[in-house]
Amino acid sequence: MRNPRTGWLLLSPTLIILIIFGFAPFLYVLFVGFNQWNVFSAEDGLIFNGLDNFRRLVFDEDFLHSVGLTLRFAIFAIGSQIVLGFLLAQMLTRNFPGKSIFRVIHTLPLMVAPIAVGAIWRLLVIPGFGPVPFFLDRWFDFDYRIGTYPDQAMLTSVIMDVWHWTPFVTLTMLAGLSAIPREPVEQAKVDGANRLQVFWYVTLPFLRPVLLTTVFIRIMDAIRTVDEVWMLAGGGPGTRFTGIYIWRVVFPRTDYGYGSSISIITLYLTIVLCWLLFIAISGKSKDEVE
């Protein structure tokens, strides 16, 4: 009854667009990754250099450092978002007066463009202009300067990301929670499970698809983050994430060849990371399939 040809037809516009604007540039980047190409080198143009870019990359301390930083950023930011988002969603499943106002307020950060988020947080945390360092200094005698202390810069970008994206997690969690059927929860309570057990054995399994998807989307976006952190701290020490490092190599340094190879490897790492996570959380064992 369902002819696969019709299916392909329905799928084709999507595939065409993604192949042209997603896959074709990918192939080009892949190709350039195996070449030396810097516009301002003595010899212009693409020069095939085999694995040299990758050879350089595995010894590039700045790059490896940026990968480490990005992962740390992603883990801290996403971890906090999931916990916070879950708690808030849990709270929002109850009914209380003013709930809808709170939900709207809580969704607002999601609406601010990343570049504006970066700008506003910069204005919030730059000493001299921003209230945060001013009051920290006045009340707690705490020296807060993101330009001087890389760890603070890192922490600030994590907090900024949490501020910006927790609403998204809350929304998905809320959707997930409200879709959980009542009966299993009631049944578990009847069977004498405490709240933690209910959460662990009933709620969590139901939330798994939502949780997984949310984590994935956030990982993908966190690893490619550029604009907000760029605007906040310019990608200095502590915030030189991979996305920004690539940007610097490709644009100011116009090192297209090397930049492409880094991009390829970053893409590779992202895919592997997502895939491993997918397998670890959702991978069906062999027996389950049979």
Next chain:
Amino acid sequence: MTTSTQQRIGRFFTTYGIWIFMTVLTLLPIWWMFVVSMRTRVELFARPNLALSRLWLENYSNVLTDSTFQRYMTNSLVVSTGNALLVMVLALLATYALSRYKLAGRDNIFFWLITNRMAPPAAFLLPLFIMFTRTFRIEEITIFDVTLVQGWTLYDTQIGLILLYCVFNLPFAIWLLKGVIDGIPIELDDAAMIDGAGLLGVLRYVILPLSAPGLAVTAILSWIFAWNEYLFAANLTSVNARTITTALAEFVTVTGTNWGELAAMSMITLIPSAIIVILAQRYIVMGLTFGAVKE
């Protein structure tokens, strides 16, 4: 006082405690943005002060009366709306195909679709730039001595951005809709077909109504992502199709960032998306289930 009343009061205070605390945290940066937008440059660099001293609207009037700003705003509206609609339609068709048809390797296709969102944007700008300026280029179309098109490129056009934003919005949308459409029992399709509905009929009368919240949320989130996008818009447009986010970066100049106007413009750009979200709150939660209903 019974224990349960105590509990209830305790819960009341915890709820509102968290409520107020989170609201303050959430609103602080936005409030600061608002305060900044109401200040002159001299005031900004005085001692930090979170209170709003007065209503000073010149930043807003400067931004709003600027014709360039109006053009940017129009572009942003056209691009995000166009993209959201396109994404919604394409994603619905694609997800329906992935969900209902036995396509060879469809799970692999699905994963490949998703990977499109993972690419680090910086390095992809170069091939995209070349593609936009040279691959998609029409030197001249002349019909009966009337030159219709001359030197047209995809670069600096609204349609270029609309198509490009599909690269990161489509994967997201398909992912989101996959759960929704998988959750619609296939028997409903079959029943409709037995009643004589064609493919379009099934889509129109079965899938569309049942996946409406999901579609709405897809459109809203795509719209927001497109509205907020900066890097591609900044590099692949020049004058005609520039969007509002790129204008934000223009306030950062050598002779001082114009924070007041930047904040004013940020506030203005916040308004459309905020309105949409307030209106569509309910659908967002209903639509974001990622297939949780099904299991």
Next chain:
Amino acid sequence: MKKLFTIVLLLAFALLANMSLVTADHHGWWAEAAAPYAGTTIRGVSESTPPSNYVADVLAPLFTEYTGINVEFETTSWDQMYSKAINDMEANTGIYDFVYIEQDIIYSYLAQDYLVNLTQAAADHPDLAFADYDEAAFTSFADYFKNADGDLFGVPMEAFVKVYLYRKDLFENADIQAAFEADYGYPLTPAETFEQYRDNAEFFTGYGEGMDMDLWGTTVQGSTGHPASTYEFLESIGPSFGLYNWGINLETGSAQSANGGALDGDTAVEALSYWVGLLPFAPPEATSSTWDEVASSFAAGRAAQGWVYGENAAWIATDETRSAITGNVGVRLPVTAPGVIEDAEMGNGYIGYYDGGAFGIPHSSRNKEATLLWLQFIGQPSVQAEWAAAGARITHTATFDDPLIAEQDTKVDGYYTLLEEQGPLFAGAPPFPFHAQVREIIDPFIHRVILGELTAAEGLSQAAAAVDEELARLGYGG
């Protein structure tokens, strides 16, 4: 009879044409020269600076009115402007007919042969050469847009030097002067030597603390997330200590002392340690400050003295909506080490960058002739003065004598006079075809020195090694 009539008519036309040439605004000449190009649109990209905005808001519409050629002008951020211009010229797409050329990138563009030779182009098109436009009338800044043969590749549109600004209200306050003299044993004046500069900085930081004022001793453009810090070191601090050309020896293609470079030499280490040593006397935002934030800090009255780009001098001194210290701004030549001024006068060195930009025509442009007219239009003397007043920039010798500028000059404590008289002591960026590439390499090391992760000596020796590696990779190594 008919023939005679035609001749008379032609003569009359010729006379009319001549007449219009001598009228004040040369309206007719522009209309005539531009006639073949009327209706075309030329596009340009520039950084959004006051001079650029003046071009977009005033000069471009005026030009369109004169010639019928439309000018589409895109002003954007510094990073964006670069990548867009380079992408366009490298991919040869022809989006832009004129691009903003920051002075320091010109040699990279010349090496890649991106730009049209304007001297040559004017000679090739005598019909497009406007009488009042004269390449020789530009200030010495234009020399830094020329190739080895002296041909011009960009029409200078903004030019600044980084000057020493100080707050007159503090330096001329009798109580403060007495307090300073009591502490240091000599009178308080704007600094002449680096020791004195440091003493001033230390004194005012202590003074600000004692009075519970938001006041520190000096600005430092020390952003650890932006090339601005590297720029301040390489184009201002380094040269005034006697470190020229980034310490890179072009002949050997090396920055390391062992190969004839100087980036890890004693002068460089001394300069960097001195500069980083000023950080305790700078406002806390110094490690996040790029050029614009330095100017903002200074305008907010948070620093007693500092190195500030000249384009900011005018608004800091006069614009009350943006500056808290209007009327109290002193302008001086930057502090230099002994012998540096003499070096500069003999042409062996310079005391800082002559900074700014020009408009040039990329080879990829499809409307070169129309753009040539446009560049002459903005390069003609009659538009300069008002443009200078609006953007605090001077690129044309005639501008200095204009009454409008003379009046401004008194308000900004002689900045324009300084530019006129001492301008030649400053020089453009070193003629590197690899400018941005090498700066990006040096950047992280300077940042780490500012953070205190490396000492000045360690940072510079690692930077020099990394620069040599990059130069070899780029094919400029020895």
Next chain:
Amino acid sequence: MSKAKGKPTIEPEIERKAKSPDEHFLPFYTNAFDRVFISAVILIGIHLLWLRFMESAFPIVVATVISLVIGYVVVRRG
């Protein structure tokens, strides 16, 4: 760049016709695409690690050979 998640909705009987599950050593369900994908991931990973740690001793070709062997095993028996 392709990989599949093991959604049971996809007809497992086709994918698994040839061998019983016991003959595959990977601890999770895979189809042919997955195994090619895994091999590719391993291939890139081995090459990168090789460039960093082993190339001073053995040429990169060795890594290629090793990863092709592993890839073959994974695709056939994973």
